[in-house]
Amino acid sequence: MNQKKTRNSVRKSLPLYALLLPSAVLLFLFSYLPLGGLVMAFQQFSPSLGLLHSPFVGGRNFVQFFHSYQFGTTIRNTLVLSFYSILVGFPLPILLALMCNQLRNGTFKKVFQVITYLPHFISTMVMCGLILIFLSPSSGLFANIWHLFGAEFPNVMAIPAAFKHVYVWTDVWQNIGWDSIIYLAALSAIDPTYYEAATMDGATIMQKIRYIDIPMILPTAMTLLIMRAGSVLSIGFEKDFLLQNVQNIMSSEIISTYVYKIGLQSMQYSLSTAIGLFNTVVNLAVLLFVNFISKKLTDTGLF
């Protein structure tokens, strides 16, 4: 009886399955099949033998990575960039949204928003091109500004210690506006009677922000923080890779750039896959952990 009911509802869902089919096929091919390919992290994979016939070596690839001298460097660089990005890139859009929300002049506010969102649409490639051109020690914009004050501008991209600052603050420049949209949306959903009541009680703008705005956007902020934390080891490959050069490699070699070099440049497929898998597992663990903590503390979570 129950089986018949199930069969009936499945039959009724057939057209819906048809709508799902294209995406499901693509996901299966390009997301689930590669998951099977993770087996090669435990093999001494050789393309000529294929996945089925390559010899298994257990955890040897992982051990090789943990013992390699790149292990410490790549992990440290990845974590430094990641935490620095969160530390700066997480609160600043919130502050911007709180401020933007107080701009009473409608036209000015609109112009302000359009302009601050604009850099988000610059491609990573062009962004890195801009960074290199502007920071050029001979003819860049910053060098010219420094020269106005009679100072010599250093070759910033050749200083390993400067890499993280360049990376993070150009990211702020590019994304602070865009990342604030979601908070502005949350702020605009606040019941205006709260503000009216606060004004009646003589609250200042700062007090309204402190006691109305911030508590109201806290759940949104927590959700976004969890998502960011979940990708703590997968800081953007593209920008890092493009800004990387021989001089700054000490602080710009991160896990993902290392995976690329080991895998597609030196063709050590198994080692590269093992490092990638390690990365994914750590990310997932951090995501689940932060989600757990957040659920305990603020009752907000992804799942």
Next chain:
Amino acid sequence: MSRVREKIRLSATDRATSILFYLIAVLMIVIVIYPLWFVIIASFSNPADVAQGKVWIWPKVINTNGYRELFQQSSIWRSYLNTIIYTAMATVTGLLINLPAGYALSRKDLAGRKWINWFYLIPMFINGGLIPTYFVVRGVGLYDSPWALILPFVTSTYNIIVCRTFFSSTIPESLWEAAQLDGCSTIRYFFQFVLPLSKAVVAVIALWTAVWMWNQWFNALIYLKSDELIPLQLLLRRILIQNQSLLGAATGEAANEQRQLADMMKYASIVISTAPIMCLYPFLQKYFNQGVMIGAVKE
């Protein structure tokens, strides 16, 4: 009396806060706009003026050699055209793949909805990574085909969730019940009734896919071999990052001149590759914002 005075005092504080906010806002506008403006004026200036710091607000002398030289390169035209074609291909594919999936998942009567949801969610959190994906893409014969940049990556769980949220919150279930009574099939109903009511989400998905495709380069780097297939962003890598001159080698005085010309071509190539999206964006902003907002709604 004291209350009134208090009010005046407080509003003075508020005025100061407000002025401070406007000042910060103006400062931010300058910080965002000036570098972009500088690229434009530098692309129209004498390279020597730019290098010596004589160009700040406006070109000293208008010089369009950078553009002229750039437009004489056939590689620019070809890669530009490639990017336009790929973007069109990706946008259409993205719509055809993600919208129907989002709709199907929004229907409560979908049998096995819970399991199917998980099937779509899992790839957001775990993936095979670079090498396994690379072998699959090669294995299905997409190597050196533009489809290698699109098919493996165009199914976006995030986009599908945005579609699902949109459909389940804006399309009333009674509409489907009525259509069903009239003997309308699910698939026809989706294309004939749901889509015309969903222009906003169609625009959101189309724009996101288009921007993603226009700006991507890494997949082209690893999956395309033929030089005539490369997209604009990859050509920009040669010009901007790898400092490869498109002009060929030269020596002595000519080399210096050529280096300056190469600098101009850098600015010019940034302008021509970024201008389309920058000019269109303010008119399309509404849709981009809508997308972020729909995506933020949790079910």
